[in-house]
Amino acid sequence: MAKHDSLLDLLFTALGDPTRRAILTRLAQGEASVTELAAAHDMALPSFMKHLRKLEQARLITTNKAGRIRSCALSANAFAPIETWLDAQRALWTDRLDRHDDYLRNLHRRRQDEAEPEN
Amino acid sequence: MAKHDSLLDLLFTALGDPTRRAILTRLAQGEASVTELAAAHDMALPSFMKHLRKLEQARLITTNKAGRIRSCALSANAFAPIETWLDAQRALWTDRLDRHDDYLRNLHRRRQDEAEPEN
DSSP states (O other), X not given: OHHHHHHHHHHHHHHSSHHHXXXXXXXXXXXXXXXXXXXXXXXOHHHHHHHHHHHHHTTXXXXXXXXXXXXXXXOTTXXXXXXXXXXXXXXXXXXXXXXXXXXXXXXXXXXXXXXXXXX | OHHHHHHHHHHHHHHSSXXXXXXXXXXXXXXXXXXXXXXXXXXXXXHHHHHHHHHHHTTSXXXXXXXXXXXXXXXXTTTHHHHHHHXXXXXXXXXXXXXXXXXXXXHHHHHHXXXXXXX
């Protein structure tokens, strides 16, 4: 639980920044070098590298160095833990609405029973 | 774009904390008062209230005061902007895989053509 929680913390926190989301959107279209990625952002390289590190720590991207070129790629199933969490929330919510429906149905039935008492 | 971006920032940042996610999970099961919610967390009330405010700013929850009781509820469609963003990422990724498939198919066809030249 704690381990899963901390990955969710890293994932959601990594996504809470427009530069990092833009990097992911770019990588969804294919791998890119750090230089290519950085060119799209008006930012000093050390600040840009910090964003990449946050994405890497959250396992959203992988980076790989070949010669002097460091390239970045979106991780497979990068968003899976987030989707699992959202699905669980949705299930709780749906379950709650179902219970609410049952409650209303029972209430309706009781009122009908009261209106038409057995002879 | 900027406005949408800043809501996504608030949403993802709000979700990047286990206390705030636990509050949402509790509220997915039904409304609760601040007192009830706080009882589940070993935390000073002012710190707890800060978490609630972050959830409220991200439009994930609504709060309502009736008499001396402040109650909290999960917002309808609370996660919709996140789901829209995830869907858009998935669409880019799928599109990329489709293009990759097309490329491989064309490559295969060209190789076949080369192996069996027209007479």
